Amino acid sequence: MRRGEGRCSQFDVRASGGREPQDFACPKQIIVIANAVPRLFIPAALWRARDAERDLLLTTAQAAGIILAKELRLEFRTRELLTATVIFALVVVVLFSFAFDPTAAESRRYGPGLLWIAFLFAGSLMLNPSFAREQNNETLDALRMAPISSFAILLGKILANFIFMSLAELVLVPVFAVLYNLSLAGIVWRLILVLVLGTWGLTVTGTVFSAVSAHARMRELLLPLLLLPLLTPLLIAAVESTSALFAEQPALDRTWLAFLAGFDIVFLTASWLLCDHLLAE
């Protein structure tokens, strides 16, 4: 490691991600938004008191915003992860139609399950590089040296993965609806709610386990093995609430939505509590 790389400045956090900060337009806005968020929760007096130390210690939201920007910049330079994820999920969807040859009624019945299986499989493959690619140049050590909490690193990565997964779903859901003759008209917003809750749970646990499996041999195989059994409650809840939307009379199943939200909260809290151990050297 070169001299001065452990210096405590905002620049180091950025430098570990890519070459030049200005080749991607998004980061500045994200940092501005991230800056504003803590103000909503922290009383003004306390906020002013913290002003002095803010130069030294970035707030979690700011730091997470920077990590998020780095992840986005890294991904949008190549877009290979996103492309591979979409194609993989598409392959699963197409193979399913050969394996079962469903009629219209059957696709309404099995469609939601298939859709979520495709998302879960694609997610468990897509989340793997999240921490694994920090290992090549040991950039995770550089991130750890930055004066930010480890939850900020994790949160930045979770948000980035959430955005990638959502973009993949944005492409996949319409294609899926066309291939299986399902109508999305009238249920779009409710479907987005279900997708957001399900995807958030998937990315939170997936990012945590990507950090776990990054240290193991055979990590590509290990991550699905750790993640998929853990996600069974999420799968059941997401499939049930999606089926309720694809039924003859579309309805929003509140029990399963509450369950999904509960799953998200439990595992986000657990990640927050355990992230120091997760990213410790």
Place this chain on the structure above:
Amino acid sequence: MKARFTITALVALLIFCAGYAALFIAPDEATMHAIQRIFYFHVACWNAMFCAFFVAFYASVAYLVTGKRKWDALGVSGVEVGVICCTIGLVTGPLWARPVWGIWWTWDAKLTSTFILWLLFIAYLLLRGLIEDPEKKASLSAIFAIFASLDIPLVYLANRLWRTQHPQPVIAGGQGSGLDPTMSKVLLLCLFAVFCVMLLVLIDRYRLEQLRNECAELKFEIESQGIDAFDGAATPALQKGGQ
């Protein structure tokens, strides 16, 4: 050594008594007859499994809080013994279900959650095998054990909301439930006996893990000394070769 032998002999005697009581002393069940006697060990295994996994969960939290290696050793022992109890439970369950329900397996809440539990802790053991660095192995597997333990109530709840076929609690399930007094005595004996076996294996496994850790540490020490000695001898020769 002598004390351990005595304790092992006592536990063996206890489990023999429990087996005898379950097979010959307990009264015949009204509808299921002899096959129902598997119940005494089926239930006892689940009880032992929950205790073992609870030990593993507690030890994992304790490891992350204190950072002491003995908690990690206890955690892995708990999981291994729990997985064995879980496997026995998963085998005896279908054996009992086939004549009584007419099916080997059904995707009901309790069965499904236990199956997921089993898969999760098998994954835990795999994870441990695939991480080289002992510190990382201990902390990451503790994190996984905590996540898995948090997941189990959710798996159960999800499946409960979804569908269920396993009998409702018989022993403390409100009106009309309850066991014949002899049956409940035999059940208590079996619960205690299987619990003792579990505890004995758990303690032995814990000792073994401690010895393994000690062995690895000593090996590491010897090796690092050996490399130092080798380096001292090898450096001049290498320099010569380089010139």
